Amino acid sequence: MRTGDGRDAASRGRARSRQGVSRLPGYSGVPLRRSMARSCRAKEQGMSRGKANTPATRRRSAVARALVAACALASGTTHAPGQDAAPSSASQGTGAPATKLGRFEMEVEELAFPSACAYLKDGRLAVVETYRHRVVLFDDLAQRVAEIGSPGSAPGELWFPKAIAADDDAIWVCDSGNDRIQRLSLNGTPEAVIATRGAGEGELCDPGGIALDNERLFVADTGNDRVQVFGKDGRWLTSFGETGRAEGQFNRPIGIACDADGHVYVADSLNNRVQKFRFEDGKAKFVRAWGGWGQFPGMLSTPTGVECSRGMVLVADSRNHRIQCFSPEGTYLHEWGLHIVKPHECEGRIHYPSAVAVRHDGARAAVCEPFERRAQVFGPVAEGTPPEAVATPFWERGAMSHFGQRLSADGPLMAVAEPDSQMVMIYDTRHPTPIQITTFGMDPGSTPRDAPPPFGSFNEPGAVVMDTDDLLVHVGDTGNRRLQVFRLNWQAEQPLAFDPAMAQFVRAYDLQELTARLRAAPGAPALAWPIEITAMSRSKANESFIADRRNRIVLVFDSEMNFLRGFGHEGPEEHRLRGPNDIALSPDGGTIFVADVLASRVSVFDREGKFLFHVGSIGEGHGRFLVPMYVAVDRSGDLYVSDPELEQIQKFRIAGNEVTLAGAWGRRGIARGEFFQLAGLALDAGDRLIASDYANHRLQFFSTSGQFLDWFGARSYTTGLPKQE
Numbered sequence: 001m002r003t004g005d006g007r008d009a010a011s012r013g014r015a016r017s018r019q020g021v022s023r024l025p026g027y028s029g030v031p032l033r034r035s036m037a038r039s040c041r042a043k044e045q046g047m048s049r050g051k052a053n054t055p056a057t058r059r060r061s062a063v064a065r066a067l068v069a070a071c072a073l074a075s076g077t078t079h080a081p082g083q084d085a086a087p088s089s090a091s092q093g094t095g096a097p098a099t100k101l102g103r104f105e106m107e108v109e110e111l112a113f114p115s116a117c118a119y120l121k122d123g124r125l126a127v128v129e130t131y132r133h134r135v136v137l138f139d140d141l142a143q144r145v146a147e148i149g150s151p152g153s154a155p156g157e158l159w160f161p162k163a164i165a166a167d168d169d170a171i172w173v174c175d176s177g178n179d180r181i182q183r184l185s186l187n188g189t190p191e192a193v194i195a196t197r198g199a200g201e202g203e204l205c206d207p208g209g210i211a212l213d214n215e216r217l218f219v220a221d222t223g224n225d226r227v228q229v230f231g232k233d234g235r236w237l238t239s240f241g242e243t244g245r246a247e248g249q250f251n252r253p254i255g256i257a258c259d260a261d262g263h264v265y266v267a268d269s270l271n272n273r274v275q276k277f278r279f280e281d282g283k284a285k286f287v288r289a290w291g292g293w294g295q296f297p298g299m300l301s302t303p304t305g306v307e308c309s310r311g312m313v314l315v316a317d318s319r320n321h322r323i324q325c326f327s328p329e330g331t332y333l334h335e336w337g338l339h340i341v342k343p344h345e346c347e348g349r350i351h352y353p354s355a356v357a358v359r360h361d362g363a364r365a366a367v368c369e370p371f372e373r374r375a376q377v378f379g380p381v382a383e384g385t386p387p388e389a390v391a392t393p394f395w396e397r398g399a400m401s402h403f404g405q406r407l408s409a410d411g412p413l414m415a416v417a418e419p420d421s422q423m424v425m426i427y428d429t430r431h432p433t434p435i436q437i438t439t440f441g442m443d444p445g446s447t448p449r450d451a452p453p454p455f456g457s458f459n460e461p462g463a464v465v466m467d468t469d470d471l472l473v474h475v476g477d478t479g480n481r482r483l484q485v486f487r488l489n490w491q492a493e494q495p496l497a498f499d500p501a502m503a504q505f506v507r508a509y510d511l512q513e514l515t516a517r518l519r520a521a522p523g524a525p526a527l528a529w530p531i532e533i534t535a536m537s538r539s540k541a542n543e544s545f546i547a548d549r550r551n552r553i554v555l556v557f558d559s560e561m562n563f564l565r566g567f568g569h570e571g572p573e574e575h576r577l578r579g580p581n582d583i584a585l586s587p588d589g590g591t592i593f594v595a596d597v598l599a600s601r602v603s604v605f606d607r608e609g610k611f612l613f614h615v616g617s618i619g620e621g622h623g624r625f626l627v628p629m630y631v632a633v634d635r636s637g638d639l640y641v642s643d644p645e646l647e648q649i650q651k652f653r654i655a656g657n658e659v660t661l662a663g664a665w666g667r668r669g670i671a672r673g674e675f676f677q678l679a680g681l682a683l684d685a686g687d688r689l690i691a692s693d694y695a696n697h698r699l700q701f702f703s704t705s706g707q708f709l710d711w712f713g714a715r716s717y718t719t720g721l722p723k724q725e
Contacts (some may be wrong), residue, residue, distance in 0.1 A: 006550065011363065051611045094314075099310070100381045101358070102323070102336030102363045104348035108142045108375040112645060114161045114368045116209075116305070116355040117375060120186065123359060125366055126164055126171060127375055131645040133158045135173060135188075142377065148188035148670065151618070153178050156190030158600065163209045163220070163255075163355075172217065174207040177579070177598050181210065181219060181230070194234040199224055199528050202236030205550060209256040209305075211264070216279075218264055220253040220656075223529070223550050227253065227266060227277075227284070240284040243481075245271055245449045248286040251459075251479055255305035259328065260385050263287065264311055264441055267303040270479035274306060274315055276330070290330035294318055298332035301420075302460075304697055305355035310362045315678060316353040319420050323356050323367060327467055336378065337367075343670050343696065343717055345370055351695075371677060371695050396668055403713060404461070404536070405630075405679035405694050412492060412685055416699075417461040417475065426503070428496065429684040433712045434699075438502035440486060453480045456505045463536040463546075470633075473503065474544070476533035483509040483533060483561070488632035509561050518555070518563045525566040527551050535582045539589035547580040547594060554580065554594060554609070567609025568594065575611040577603060582680070588635050591654070595631045602628055602641055614656050615639065620646065623661045632681035632689065634704055638662060640681050645676040649691060651706065667705040670696055670717060673708045693717075 108114075112131040119125055124145065125138045134149040135158070148171070149158035159177030166172065170191060171184045179197035184190055194217070195204045205223025212218070213296070216237065217230040226241040227250075241250045251385030255267030264277045264284065273291030277284040291300035312333065313326045322337035337350035344351075352371035358364070365378045381722045403416040414427045414434060423441035427434035442457035453459065459479025466473055471488040484505040489499070515530040527548075536551040542559035553569040556575070568577035579598025585591070591612070592605045600618035602625075605611055626645040633639055639652040651663040666675050677695035684690060688709060689702045698713025711718050 007540050011198040014101075020129075022562040027455045028046055045559070053109075077189050078629045097124045099362045100325075100333075100334065100383070101362075101378050102348075103385075104346075104377045105364070105377045105379045106142050107346045108138060108366075108377070109373070111136070111141065111370075111373050111375060113373070114354075115161070115370055116174075117357045117368050118164045118166045118364045119357055119359040119364075119366070120166050120171070121168050121360060123374075125357075125377075126166060126565070127366075127368065128161050128164050128173070130160050130162055130370070133177075135161070135164060135171065135184075146188070148184060149173075155182070155193055156184070156188070158182070162206075162208050163210045165212050167212050171311045172210055172212065174210050174219070176206050176208065179204045179206065181207065181217065183232075183234075192234050194230055195219075195228075195236075201239065202228065204228065204232075205529070208254040209267070210254075211256045211258045213258045213262070218256055218258060218279075220256040220266060220498065222252055222254055225250045225253065227256065227264070229279075229284075238282055238284075240277070241266075247289060247660050248275070248277075250275075251704040255303065255307075256651055257306045257308045257313070259308040259313075261328075263308075263328065265308065267306045267315065268319075269302050272300045272302065274300070274303060274313065274326070274330070276328070287502045288330055290326065297335060298323070298324070298326075298642075299395050305353065305368075307356050307358055307365075308539045309358035309365075314356050314358065314365070316356045316367065318354060321350050321352065323350070323353060336381070341716070344676070346372075348372065348376070350376070373676075396661045402697055403692055403694065403699060405692055406462060406463050406464055406691065407680045407682045407699075408466040409682040409690060413466050413468050413488075413490070414682065414684060414690065415464045415466040415473050417456075417464045419460050419462070422461065424458070424464060424473065426466075429686070429688075429690075434711060435496060436498060437490070437496070438488070438499050440500075440503035455484065455508055456486075458484075463533045465538050465544075467538060469540075472506070474536060474538070476536060477508075478533070481511045481530065481532075482513075483536075485509075485510065514561060521563045524563060525551075525553060525554070525555075525569055531555065534580060535595075537583045537585050539585055541589065545583055545585065545587075545592060549580050552580065554583065554592065554605070556609075565609055567605055567611075568603065571611060575603075581628075584631045584633045584639075586654075587635050591637075593631050593633060595628050595641065597627055598627055600625050600628060600632060602639070613659070615651075615652055615659050616641070622650065622664050623652075625650075629678075632683055634683050634687065634689070636704075638704065642678045642681050642691065644675075644694075647678050649678070649681070649689070649702075649706070651704070663706050665702075672711065673700070673702075675700075 020225045027408050081360045112129040114127050117127045127136050134147050138145040139145050161173050162176040163174035173182045175182050181194040183192040199396035204221050207219050209220030221228045225238050225243040228239045229237045248379045250268050251270035253266050254269045257265045264279050266275045268275050268559040272293040273289045275289045276287040300317050301319035303315050304318045307314040315324045321339040322335050324335045325333045338634045340349040340351050354370050355368040357366050366375050368375050377409050402420050407416045412430045414429050416425045423439050426438045428437050458477050461475050463476035473486045475484045477484050477627040486503045487506050489502050511531045512561050518524050529550045532548050532550045533546050535547040537545045544557045546555045553566050555566045555715050556564045577596050580594045581597040582595040584593045590607050594603045596603050604613050625643050628641050630642045641650050647668040648666040653660045653662040675693050679692035679694040682690045691700045693700050696717045698711050698717045700711045701709040
């Protein structure tokens with residue numbers, strides 16, 4: 001497991017830090033002052049790591065901190081790690097000058113998908129570890145001092161929490177897997193549970209953001225595309241917003257923040273903008289919006305976090321790998337963060353930030369990066385310091401640098417969704433290294449908000465199905481709420497070449513219309529939400545099986561998308577789906593395997609939807625899962641399951657209702673057979689198991705017994721390491 005400096009996993013959660021040093025243009029060496037600071041820091045860490053809190057230890061630590069402070073002065077910084085810079089005199093919302101942040105101070109490592117963070121009034125940093133169902137508190141030197149929560153649904157227990165806020169008296173957590181908000185005391189004692197799952201007033205669906213003012217609680221109700229407002233006593237007050245692209249409408253709102261002047265800011269993620277509202281007299285009034293899909297300053301690509309601090313609005317601009325700072329009017333001020341160059345590097349390099357939090361004195365900001373399993377802490381930047389570089393433009397990355405999480409292989413062809421560039425890539429897998437033969441998709445930023453998105457464009461392409469028999473590619477266009485179908489003008493015997501015009505649009509199915517048709521069908525299930533294509537698979541009989549995570553159901557349609565049946569939503573509680581994330585069919589189409597991530601297991605049904613049995617349960621041993629995200633089935637009917645928290649693929653042999661573990665491989669890392677955020681699985685015509693090694697920006701190939709065969713992707717993640725066993 002990578003810890004950055006040779007420490008073992010027992011040291012997880014500790015920090016790496018360095019003092020910021022101005023660089024001369026074109027100079028790539030390590031300045032003497034930085035070397036001094038590192039040496040001093042090493043002495044401090046060596047004195048304090050693992051030592052008892054004795055008077056002698058405290059004296060040695062004080063000496064070490066003084067030495068670090070001296071090094072900091074030598075390097076031109078104003079304070080050492082663990083010491084606050086002088087607080088700004090500006091107050092939040094006043095518009096007075098604020099401290100400009102962006103200088104790297106330290107890294108908090110080995111976090112289990114840290115989705116969000118918040119500073120408590122005493123300066124401790126609270127980080128949400130989504131995959132471990134808890135909140136972790138760190139002191140000013142990034143040492144773990146407490147853990148709050150455990151897996152479950154009882155008061156005080158958490159299940160895939162995603163967001164956090166804090167005031168003087170309590171910690172408020174978006175307990176997203178339980179579709180509720182929990183109020184906890186500052187020491188973790190449960191005090192209140194707010195809301196239940198649903199689409200009605202005061203009900204929540206996958207809440208993804210939370211913010212507080214003096215009297216109210218604002219919740220980004222992500223699955224319902226709205227903001228809900230509660231009193232701090234838990235009473236529902238009002239809500240605002242609905243699904244759409246117009247002013248005041250939302251498309252997956254996630255981050256949310258309040259300023260001191262009664263304004264609410266919402267990170268409207270799939271609309272690639274921030275919206276500002278004024279909340280007064282119990283109602284929200286739209287004020288303005290800014291952003292738009294793009295890479296240039298002031299433009300956004302899937303913003304997921306927002307924070308207000310001392311007259312600034314900070315935005316976690318996820319797919320642009322940076323933090324942008326705006327005035328309350330939306331005027332671009334500055335940004336920080338550079339896209340990584342070397343695998344998993346830190347020290348100010350930011351990779352898919354999900355959230356940003358500023359300490360109450362304005363002197364520190366923490367940035368969560370679940371993609372890298374870490375948080376970084378940034379301090380003040382000296383006035384006039386120029387940026388070191390700019391982030392890599394997303395249009396220059398290409399499929400060889402970034403792959404999406406979902407892929408589908410059928411016969412000699414493979415389709416890979418790539419949400420960063422809003423594209424789908426097609427590969428010919430008949431070669432040892434797959435060859436890209438076409439790419440299709442379109443920039444969503446080119447579409448006016450008052451016009452429907454053109455066919456062939458995507459907004460968050462997700463589920464993808466390759467059908468080589470009919471040369472069709474089915475793409476779940478998540479943000480545009482539709483299913484698009486394309487035909488490939490391809491022949492197996494034609495010369496190998498890249499053809500940008502190979503994919504031709506065939507048709508699109510509007511999911512709102514499809515939902516209306518389904519609801520009118522006799523005996524159809526009652527859906528609380530419009531159909532959402534989380535995952536999809538097709539049988540040889542041209543039936544489409546759609547896993548709908550929001551409705552917790554599998555829906556089956558014929559070749560013309562007429563509703564046939566639904567399953568997984570009825571029967572005993574233990575047979576029902578809770579969070580279907582992926583779906584795969586046996587070779588004969590008679591058995592359906594569903595990765596139920598919120599239940600930490602795989603549920604198995606027959607073709608008609610009758611529940612058969614479960615595979616796995618929550619845990620870390622063989623045959624158990626923490627986050628079973630994706631599934632695949634080979635031609636023998638064996639099942640493969642990927643788990644990004646365990647970074648492991650497990651293989652199961654299915655014989656009737658008997659399940660046997662047939663193999664397991666993988667661990668966290670960058671070498672062959674190692675993974676970082678392991679994602680989707682598929683099998684090609686040569687019986688190679690293809691795994692999306694998502695955060696390593698590559699695909700890896702294995703035999704069905706788990707032997708590493710090959711990989712391809714970003715050069716820095718594949719070059720210089722042997723390819724064969």
